[in-house]
Amino acid sequence: MEKLNGLRCRECGRRYPGAPVHVCEFCFGPLEVDYRYDALKGVVTRESIAAGPPSMWRYKDLLPVDGDVAVGHHVGFTPLIRAQNLADELGCREVWIKNDSVCHPSWSFKDRVVAVAVTKAREFGFDTVACASTGNLANSVAAHAAEGRLKSFIFIPADLEQGKILATLVYNPTLVAVHGTYDEVNRLCSEIADKYRWAFVNVNLRPYYSEGSKTYGFEIVEQLGWRTPAHIIVPCAGGSLITKIWKAIKELKALGLIDGPTATKMYAAQAQGCGPIVTMIKNDTDVLVPVRPSTIAKSLAIGNPADGYYAYKTTKETGGYGEHATDEEIIDGMLLLARTEGIFTETAGGVTVAATRKLIETGVIPRHESIVICITGNGLKTPDALYGRLDAHVKIKPSLSAFDQALADLKSQTA
Amino acid sequence: MGTTTRLRLRLTFPTHLVQEPIVYRLVKDFDIVINIRRADVKADHGWMALELDGEPGALERGVKWLKEKGVQVDPIERDVISP
Ligand SMILES: Cc1ncc(COP(=O)(O)O)c(C=O)c1O
Ligand SMILES: [Zn+2]
Numbered sequence: 001m002e003k004l005n006g007l008r009c010r011e012c013g014r015r016y017p018g019a020p021v022h023v024c025e026f027c028f029g030p031l032e033v034d035y036r037y038d039a040l041k042g043v044v045t046r047e048s049i050a051a052g053p054p055s056m057w058r059y060k061d062l063l064p065v066d067g068d069v070a071v072g073h074h075v076g077f078t079p080l081i082r083a084q085n086l087a088d089e090l091g092c093r094e095v096w097i098k099n100d101s102v103c104h105p106s107w108s109f110k111d112r113v114v115a116v117a118v119t120k121a122r123e124f125g126f127d128t129v130a131c132a133s134t135g136n137l138a139n140s141v142a143a144h145a146a147e148g149r150l151k152s153f154i155f156i157p158a159d160l161e162q163g164k165i166l167a168t169l170v171y172n173p174t175l176v177a178v179h180g181t182y183d184e185v186n187r188l189c190s191e192i193a194d195k196y197r198w199a200f201v202n203v204n205l206r207p208y209y210s211e212g213s214k215t216y217g218f219e220i221v222e223q224l225g226w227r228t229p230a231h232i233i234v235p236c237a238g239g240s241l242i243t244k245i246w247k248a249i250k251e252l253k254a255l256g257l258i259d260g261p262t263a264t265k266m267y268a269a270q271a272q273g274c275g276p277i278v279t280m281i282k283n284d285t286d287v288l289v290p291v292r293p294s295t296i297a298k299s300l301a302i303g304n305p306a307d308g309y310y311a312y313k314t315t316k317e318t319g320g321y322g323e324h325a326t327d328e329e330i331i332d333g334m335l336l337l338a339r340t341e342g343i344f345t346e347t348a349g350g351v352t353v354a355a356t357r358k359l360i361e362t363g364v365i366p367r368h369e370s371i372v373i374c375i376t377g378n379g380l381k382t383p384d385a386l387y388g389r390l391d392a393h394v395k396i397k398p399s400l401s402a403f404d405q406a407l408a409d410l411k412s413q414t415a
Numbered sequence: 416m417g418t419t420t421r422l423r424l425r426l427t428f429p430t431h432l433v434q435e436p437i438v439y440r441l442v443k444d445f446d447i448v449i450n451i452r453r454a455d456v457k458a459d460h461g462w463m464a465l466e467l468d469g470e471p472g473a474l475e476r477g478v479k480w481l482k483e484k485g486v487q488v489d490p491i492e493r494d495v496i497s498p
Contacts, residue, residue, distance in 0.1 A: 028423065
């Protein structure tokens with residue numbers, strides 16, 4: 001089945017062959033994968049999808065991969081959980097958690113985009129993959145490159161904490177610590193991507209890479225029994241994930257796989273200390289004002305997001321909105337999810353839970369409608385955020401009487 | 416002109432610079448050839464995606480000057496990562 005038309009400029013519509021390019025040479029707009037939906041209609045069915053593997057690759061027909069899947073065979077198809085305890089706490093009827101904190105293999109939704117990017121890198125004949133990152137993306141690129149037997153170059157700012165680097169280094173990439181400002185790391189990477197024939201997953205492979213995020217949206221719909229929720233709240237950094245979840249819903253609708261109307265409203269969640277997309281939404285302007293990030297939600301700390309404009313448009317087009325969360329609210333959000341549902345998410349998840357709570361409390365999201373909260377990363381990767389924030393546990397001598405006493409003390413404290 | 420290099424950048428202008436002839440100064444004072452590919456300039460804010468051709472030293476100086484003026488200079492890809 002010939003399913004791809006190559007690439008297409010999102011701004012001026014010019015067409016390009018399917019190559020590792022990402023910017024329109026004419027207008028510098030972003031390029032996007034162009035599918036032949038007419039060829040897919042009737043071929044991609046609920047049954048054909050259900051017959052696929054229990055991973056994101058059950059949607060392979062809707063991904064820009066022509067040949068065999070090269071890496072990440074087990075990525076995705078993470079649990080969608082009915083979160084009744086959280087719903088009760090929030091005073092809502094129907095809350096779901098899409099839980100990519102347990103995405104295989106590197107514990108964030110980035111495995112979805114990287115599995116596509118590294119598979120494409122192999123398809124295009126690259127022997128080296130690369131990325132600039134300070135977190136989840138670095139982990140995932142290094143892991144998938146190892147699996148695919150590709151060399152990898154991971155660029156990070158030199159003054160990053162050792163703990164963050166470890167979960168990348170373990171896969172044996174070439175880690176390049178750049179002495180300079182973050183600005184300079186970015187500009188350097190775009191120049192390196194220009195000069196070396198490497199697969200920069202989020203630069204020259206970006207059109208393919210970003211398509212992997214659609215599977216997060218496909219799974220939500222399939223796991224809800226081929227229906228769409230009323231509200232989806234998405235953590236935003238570069239702004240790609242939120243646009244791709246919405247694109248996923250539109251694709252399934254166009255293919256006739258969703259019953260009834262799709263009136264899902266999309267919401268952006270960002271930290272107060274780095275919320276340029278939510279600021280656009282709140283000010284109702286399509287002008288993105290870059291910010292200098294200052295937040296504990298480091299995985300979301302992109303001050304000048306490439307897809308900010310499209311993220312804003314997604315919330316506007318769907319009738320959704322956006323909300324900021326302060327560092328305190330982020331911690332509270334992490335603790336709330338852990339306490340109610342037994343899920344330990346990272347700061348990005350704290351942002352999303354906190355933003356959801358605010359959207360409900362301010363009446364933007366009605367309490368009786370269905371809500372999906374996107375949990376996209378694991379808390380065990382960034383325990384630093386919680387150091388010094390949790391109560392000390394009970395310490396006793398190894399005797400029953402010591403325990404009895406401690407228990408009595410605890411009871412009197414909480415009484 | 417000796418060897419020239421090419422840079423593809425996105426400039427973001429804060430309110431107080433929207434009215435200034437920044438691009439004109441870049442061409443005239445730094446001897447940089449500029450090709451604007453896409454732009455959106457409003458009354459209080461604006462951005463431009465452009466290609467700059469010039470000698471490497473001139474480009475470096477031009478970019479430094481832009482930053483000193485308060486223009487945000489990013490690669491065309493953006494997604495500027497942070498600490
Ligand atoms: C855990 C987590 N959630 C959400 C995001 C946001 O994704 P996007 O950059 O597509 O907006 C990121 C990364 O950037 C992330 O690491
Ligand atoms: Zn174009």
